[in-house]
Amino acid sequence: MPVQEGAGAAGAAIRTRRVQATRAAAYDVMLADDLAGSRAEALARLVEGRRVPLVSTPTVGRLHARALYRDLLARGVQAGMMELAGGEVEKTLDAVARVCERAMAQELDREALLVGVGGGVCTDVVTMAASWIRRGIGHVRVPTTLLGQVDASIGIKGGVNFAGKKNYLGCFHPPRAVLVDPCFLRTLPAPQVRYGLAEIVKVGVAWDAPLFELVEGAAHAFGPGGDPAAVRETVWRAIVRLLDELEGNLYEDRGYRRVADFGHTFSPMLESAAGFAVHHGDAVAVDMALSAVLAAEIGMLDRAECTRIVRLLRQLGLPVTHPLLTPERCVHALRETALHRGGSVNLVVPVAVGRAAFIASAGDVDPRALARALALLAATGAPAGAG
Amino acid sequence: MPVQEGAGAAGAAIRTRRVQATRAAAYDVMLADDLAGSRAEALARLVEGRRVPLVSTPTVGRLHARALYRDLLARGVQAGMMELAGGEVEKTLDAVARVCERAMAQELDREALLVGVGGGVCTDVVTMAASWIRRGIGHVRVPTTLLGQVDASIGIKGGVNFAGKKNYLGCFHPPRAVLVDPCFLRTLPAPQVRYGLAEIVKVGVAWDAPLFELVEGAAHAFGPGGDPAAVRETVWRAIVRLLDELEGNLYEDRGYRRVADFGHTFSPMLESAAGFAVHHGDAVAVDMALSAVLAAEIGMLDRAECTRIVRLLRQLGLPVTHPLLTPERCVHALRETALHRGGSVNLVVPVAVGRAAFIASAGDVDPRALARALALLAATGAPAGAG
Numbered sequence: 001m002p003v004q005e006g007a008g009a010a011g012a013a014i015r016t017r018r019v020q021a022t023r024a025a026a027y028d029v030m031l032a033d034d035l036a037g038s039r040a041e042a043l044a045r046l047v048e049g050r051r052v053p054l055v056s057t058p059t060v061g062r063l064h065a066r067a068l069y070r071d072l073l074a075r076g077v078q079a080g081m082m083e084l085a086g087g088e089v090e091k092t093l094d095a096v097a098r099v100c101e102r103a104m105a106q107e108l109d110r111e112a113l114l115v116g117v118g119g120g121v122c123t124d125v126v127t128m129a130a131s132w133i134r135r136g137i138g139h140v141r142v143p144t145t146l147l148g149q150v151d152a153s154i155g156i157k158g159g160v161n162f163a164g165k166k167n168y169l170g171c172f173h174p175p176r177a178v179l180v181d182p183c184f185l186r187t188l189p190a191p192q193v194r195y196g197l198a199e200i201v202k203v204g205v206a207w208d209a210p211l212f213e214l215v216e217g218a219a220h221a222f223g224p225g226g227d228p229a230a231v232r233e234t235v236w237r238a239i240v241r242l243l244d245e246l247e248g249n250l251y252e253d254r255g256y257r258r259v260a261d262f263g264h265t266f267s268p269m270l271e272s273a274a275g276f277a278v279h280h281g282d283a284v285a286v287d288m289a290l291s292a293v294l295a296a297e298i299g300m301l302d303r304a305e306c307t308r309i310v311r312l313l314r315q316l317g318l319p320v321t322h323p324l325l326t327p328e329r330c331v332h333a334l335r336e337t338a339l340h341r342g343g344s345v346n347l348v349v350p351v352a353v354g355r356a357a358f359i360a361s362a363g364d365v366d367p368r369a370l371a372r373a374l375a376l377l378a379a380t381g382a383p384a385g386a387g
Numbered sequence: 388m389p390v391q392e393g394a395g396a397a398g399a400a401i402r403t404r405r406v407q408a409t410r411a412a413a414y415d416v417m418l419a420d421d422l423a424g425s426r427a428e429a430l431a432r433l434v435e436g437r438r439v440p441l442v443s444t445p446t447v448g449r450l451h452a453r454a455l456y457r458d459l460l461a462r463g464v465q466a467g468m469m470e471l472a473g474g475e476v477e478k479t480l481d482a483v484a485r486v487c488e489r490a491m492a493q494e495l496d497r498e499a500l501l502v503g504v505g506g507g508v509c510t511d512v513v514t515m516a517a518s519w520i521r522r523g524i525g526h527v528r529v530p531t532t533l534l535g536q537v538d539a540s541i542g543i544k545g546g547v548n549f550a551g552k553k554n555y556l557g558c559f560h561p562p563r564a565v566l567v568d569p570c571f572l573r574t575l576p577a578p579q580v581r582y583g584l585a586e587i588v589k590v591g592v593a594w595d596a597p598l599f600e601l602v603e604g605a606a607h608a609f610g611p612g613g614d615p616a617a618v619r620e621t622v623w624r625a626i627v628r629l630l631d632e633l634e635g636n637l638y639e640d641r642g643y644r645r646v647a648d649f650g651h652t653f654s655p656m657l658e659s660a661a662g663f664a665v666h667h668g669d670a671v672a673v674d675m676a677l678s679a680v681l682a683a684e685i686g687m688l689d690r691a692e693c694t695r696i697v698r699l700l701r702q703l704g705l706p707v708t709h710p711l712l713t714p715e716r717c718v719h720a721l722r723e724t725a726l727h728r729g730g731s732v733n734l735v736v737p738v739a740v741g742r743a744a745f746i747a748s749a750g751d752v753d754p755r756a757l758a759r760a761l762a763l764l765a766a767t768g769a770p771a772g773a774g
Contacts, residue, residue, distance in 0.1 A: 109726040
């Protein structure tokens with residue numbers, strides 16, 4: 001599906017990437033720009049004539065969502081507003097039920113649209129609530145974190161953690177639209193920038209070398225006094241390239257070999273083992289580093305390429321090792337992942353920057369190589385030879 | 388889709404009705420017969436090679452599900468077994484979460500199948516749990532009540548009550564198969580038979596006069612010492628005729644004018660107002676009687692036809708009036724229903740036995756006619772002139 005420049009669904013001149021979720025349903029991921037005045041206008045057009053409860057968190061509410069809410073009211077939209085507690089530990093069935101309760105109090109009809117304004121936890125909870133209410137109402141996502149904008153909010157999944165397991169319960173429920181505005185990132189704390197960069201690096205390593213190079217060159221653009229234009233280009237490329245990859249298998253019913261799972265095999269275990277005190281972005285970085293060094297150890301990846309990957313992660317301030325990542329837990333994670341991927345682990349490992357391969361069976365992951373890779377990363381924070 | 392007689396998907400000679408849920412996914416509703424030995428065999432074939440936690444209730448467990456579980460184990464199936472408390476008040480998010488918790492303990496992969504063995508509450512909860520686990524695993528429904536067999540279990544919906552509202556939260560999640568065996572009905576308490584007959588009468592009144600006549604002639608067949616062959620024929624016709632009607636709009640995204648909503652406008656309010664102490668089947672009967680008498684009052688339905696409808700309901704032991712059904716609540720129910728049907732109430736009223744029409748707007752329901760209809764039913768339990 002081609003990317004459009006020009007008048008998007010919202011009428012303003014903003015870039016859009018249409019995603020064909022099913023034969024009958026498509027949604028637009030739109031790149032708005034608050035500085036150009038297109039954010040609130042785009043949202044108002046999207047929700048015109050509907051009841052729209054906004055769901056946010058206290059911090060995002062204070063910084064952005066309450067202003068957006070007032071703006072919608074001023075434009076005559078029947079908006080409501082509620083705030084959830086933030087953070088991964090709040091990604092629960094209870095949080096979803098609270099959103100449903102508030103939605104019910106607002107007497108939503110089936111045409112109503114929930115609008116999630118926040119990070120990945122907020123939009124995941126909103127997606128799940130929308131999928132439940134009256135057996136499914138529409139929703140719009142306005143991701144305010146880098147991780148939300150380039151990853152969590154642009155696909156069709158919602159999910160919550162359950163009984164200590166990351167995303168054990170969830171849904172496939174396409175949004176009506178996703179409104180991405182990199183202007184939100186100016187208020188984002190540094191760690192949150194790092195978490196999002198991890199997912200961008202994922203795309204770069206696994207199937208888009210030019211994006212990897214873009215991040216190598218533009219890492220500082222995301223920091224204070226950075227370059228907004230470089231940020232917009234990097235964010236948009238990451239979005240488009242991820243959607244290119246996801247679109248053929250959005251419902252994950254066409255096979256379990258997905259390069260987009262790179263960095264997502266050991267990381268759910270690390271997050272769970274840490275009681276979600278390790279952030280998803282950091283956990284993905286650790287997983288990518290481990291997968292890369294493992295690939296180098298078993299001869300699938302050139303050592304220099306491996307070094308380049310681990311070095312970029314470290315440059316971005318991302319961790320590449322964690323004490324909870326023991327060989328035993330890693331072996332257990334391989335088994336757990338196989339349960340979720342149709343019986344085969346399909347571990348994604350890089351074979352070069354921009355290209356990945358699969359190790360199909362958990363049994364094919366040499367436990368000694370895995371232990372060596374863990375030890376190397378723990379000892380030096382970088383693979384042997386990287387200095 | 389034609390009904391098949393002969394070798395079904397389970398290999399045994401059982402009747403099946405294939406339902407095309409989406410372009411890519413279909414499921415079979417199968418008429419098994421335990422007396423002919425086809426029930427357990429059919430289920431074992433359906434779940435072959437999968438992990439299958441059976442979910443049931445204590446009563447159904449004692450009567451049927453534990454035997455089915457042992458039978459599956461004996462056939463080498465990796466089955467598990469759990470029991471939920473039964474009853475409409477148990478149709479909650481909590482019950483769904485409990486099923487998920489047990490499923491997680493059994494380390495289900497994405498190929499696992501939940502199997503719901505019980506009434507409509509059990510299969511609704513199981514459907515919702517299956518839709519959540521790992522973003523959707525498969526499930527099989529084995530309805531053991533008449534209402535489950537002819538209505539609640541054969542479509543693609545699951546749902547729970549929430550904050551006092553009937554089915555406010557739910558999902559569309561097609562089953563892999565539905566195994567209907569009228570032999571289960573031999574252990575069914577008399578009220579449960581009545582509840583199921585209400586849904587059969589619904590189909591008869593709203594779009595299938597021959598089914599209505601079948602019930603007029605075979606009402607006693609469902610009682611003790613009744614005629615199993617007549618029961619099978621009536622159940623199967625009710626199933627096939629309901630699926631004929633539902634199949635074109637299973638996801639309810641092709642309009643809100645559905646004759647299958649007959650009896651389902653005032654009934655959710657009655658169930659909620661009674662704290663679910665009035666059973667769904669009884670509430671539907673009261674709703675159908677009210678809709679029929681209202682139609683007669685406003686000249687849309689011949690009085691003799693109206694009498695025939697109300698008389699059959701009474702013959703079947705079904706209520707046609709309830710003290711909680713006040714004019715105020717009815718008006719509120721019309722408004723609530725409109726929220727769920729795209730803004731228009733689309734009240735279904737019979738214009739003859741076997742044919743229905745819609746009253747599009749809540750404003751078109753004359754409140755005086757509604758009050759007269761309520762008074763008539765309350766005073767006599769039958770419309771004026773029915774004696």
